Amino acid sequence: MKTTLYYYSKNKIMDSQQKIIDANSIFLNSFLDCKAYYMYCYHKVPCITWADQLNTEKVLKHIKGEYADAITGIFQYSKYNRKKKKSLYSTTIILLKDDCLVELGRDYCEVLHTHEDYEMANELIKEVSRFKRREKKKKFEINLISKDSYGLELKGMEIKKTKLNLDLFYEDDFKEVDKTIQSRLANKNDKGIVLLHGLPGTGKTTYLRYLIGRLKKRVLLVSPATTGELMNPELMDLLIDNPDSVLIIEDAENIIMDRKYSGSSTVSNLLNISDGLLADFLNVQLICTFNSSLTMVDSALMRKGRLIAKYEFGKLGVEKAQRLSKHFGFDTVIDKPMTIAEIANPNEKETQPERMEIIGFRRQTELMN
Numbered sequence: 001m002k003t004t005l006y007y008y009s010k011n012k013i014m015d016s017q018q019k020i021i022d023a024n025s026i027f028l029n030s031f032l033d034c035k036a037y038y039m040y041c042y043h044k045v046p047c048i049t050w051a052d053q054l055n056t057e058k059v060l061k062h063i064k065g066e067y068a069d070a071i072t073g074i075f076q077y078s079k080y081n082r083k084k085k086k087s088l089y090s091t092t093i094i095l096l097k098d099d100c101l102v103e104l105g106r107d108y109c110e111v112l113h114t115h116e117d118y119e120m121a122n123e124l125i126k127e128v129s130r131f132k133r134r135e136k137k138k139k140f141e142i143n144l145i146s147k148d149s150y151g152l153e154l155k156g157m158e159i160k161k162t163k164l165n166l167d168l169f170y171e172d173d174f175k176e177v178d179k180t181i182q183s184r185l186a187n188k189n190d191k192g193i194v195l196l197h198g199l200p201g202t203g204k205t206t207y208l209r210y211l212i213g214r215l216k217k218r219v220l221l222v223s224p225a226t227t228g229e230l231m232n233p234e235l236m237d238l239l240i241d242n243p244d245s246v247l248i249i250e251d252a253e254n255i256i257m258d259r260k261y262s263g264s265s266t267v268s269n270l271l272n273i274s275d276g277l278l279a280d281f282l283n284v285q286l287i288c289t290f291n292s293s294l295t296m297v298d299s300a301l302m303r304k305g306r307l308i309a310k311y312e313f314g315k316l317g318v319e320k321a322q323r324l325s326k327h328f329g330f331d332t333v334i335d336k337p338m339t340i341a342e343i344a345n346p347n348e349k350e351t352q353p354e355r356m357e358i359i360g361f362r363r364q365t366e367l368m369n
Contacts, residue, residue, distance in 0.1 A: 031077040034093055034103040038112045042099045046112035049121040051129050053241075056104040058131040060092055063102065066127070070096045106153070107133050142212055142219045142248075145226055145238065152234045154220065154242070161213035162206070168324055169203055169340060170313070177311045178207075184285070184308045185215055189244055191279045193270070193301055194287040195256075197294065198313030201341025204289045207313075208248065211287075218245040227255055230266050239273065244283045247273070252288040256297050267298045275306040315339050 026036045038046045064071070073095040078087040094102040100121070101112040109128050111121040143154040166175055181194055196204050212219050220242065222230065227249065229235055239245070249255055255266050272278045274286050285308070294302070294310065302310065315337035316324060322334040325343050332346045 031091055032075060032093055034101060034110065034112060037093065038101045041095070041101070044099070044114070046101070047115050047118060047121070048110060048112055049118070049125050050108060050110040051125050052108040053133050054107055054109055054128060055131045055133045056092070056107060056109065059109050059128045060094075060104055062128060062131065063094060063124075067096060067124075070098075070100075072097060142221050143242075144221050144223060145229065145235075147226065147229060147232075152229060152232065152238050154238070159209065159212065162209040164206065164210040168320075168327055169206065171316065171320065174311060177309050180309045181211070182214060185211075185217065185246060189283045190285060191274055191283055192285055192308040193274050193306055194285070194308045195294070195297065195301070195310040196287065196289045196313065197291065197310075199315070199339060200291055201339040202313035202315065203340045204313050205250075206340070208287070208289065215246060217285075218242055220245055220247045222247065222249045224251045227252070227266075230255060230269050236278070239282050239284055243281070246285050246287060248287045248289075250289050251291075253290045253292050253296070256288055256290065256301055267301065271300055271306075274301075275303075316343070 023040065026032055026040045028036070035046065035048075038044075071094060075093045076089045077091040078089045080086070081088050090106060092104040094104070096102065098117055098120075099114050100117060102124075103110040103112070109125065111124055113121040141156050141158050143156050146153055146155050166178060184190060184192060185194075196207070198204060220238075230249075239247075256270065257267070270286060273282060273284055294312070301307065315321075316339070317337055318334055321338045321343055324340070325332050325334055325346070328344055330343075330346055332343075334343070
């Protein structure tokens with residue numbers, strides 16, 4: 001729970017009270033910007049008191065009941081949900097007497113007020129803080145880390161539990177690796193890194209689906225589109241709010257590349273999360289998947305005591321591949337090692353990307369980019 005007060009001194013706001021906000025500037029992303037709207041209504045910069053992790057439906061009901069006489073206007077932004085057959089409100093702005101404005105978002109309550117009314121605002125926040133949002137973990141849920149105009153958030157997505165015969169889909173040496181991974185990820189307040197790599201189509205994602213369905217912990221997913229957020233300070237706040245969880249980073253080549261080649265500091269962040277001082281209270285375990293070999297991975301990630309397990313997924317041998325092909329219902333004759341994707345799609349023609357022949361030399365700095 002966070003409660004913060006921001007106070008703007010006269011020196012900083014200068015003559016802002018003499019300036020009038022234009023009506024066109026009070027909208028942001030199709031709805032009212034509460035701070036601009038406050039200045040538009042009252043011609044002054046507000047103090048802000050807020051709290052998060054709230055059930056805002058209950059907060060709104062409480063304010064409507066307890067502050068009914070003080071409400072001068074309510075504005076809401078909603079989207080119709082076909083599944084629930086009703087409009088769901090994502091933002092609610094409540095105007096109160098005495099130059100006070102309340103904004104309710106997805107899980108927060110923000111009170112904009114004058115400095116003289118701080119006690120009133122603080123009392124209102126104390127009242128609504130008891131309506132804490134309850135996080136119910138769905139079965140086999142994965143939480144996608146995404147970013148909106150308010151910062152990082154988790155979007156829960158339900159996935160189907162996958163039944164997987166490891167003997168059938170993977171080589172025999174993988175069973176022991178899987179046993180180690182599941183054993184460590186089952187431990188409470190543990191940390192460490194799992195590195196899963198290999199050619200595309202060799203079963204990395206299939207195994208992740210299977211693994212997620214067997215975990216009792218909250219699973220957070222960093223998609224390729226949000227890997228840049230690993231350097232965002234807000235990520236630490238998110239991890240602090242979700243301790244003892246499993247963080248999955250797909251297509252992590254650029255994230256875990258040796259710092260000698262990449263010059264990136266994202267590896268340092270991973271090291272701090274997995275085995276640094278932060279790891280002692282975050283207790284977050286990392287799973288990184290990628291297609292390249294381990295030779296380009298920063299050696300610090302594979303240090304003994306930090307690395308839970310590593311495994312290279314490759315093509316199945318002829319015998320295993322033939323067995324899997326029959327399992328899929330094909331009568332294909334397998335005479336060479338193949339990936340799971342190749343076995344499952346025997347009628348698709350293999351396409352090789354065009355190769356560009358390069359004559360001459362490149363400078364080392366160009367090769368790194």
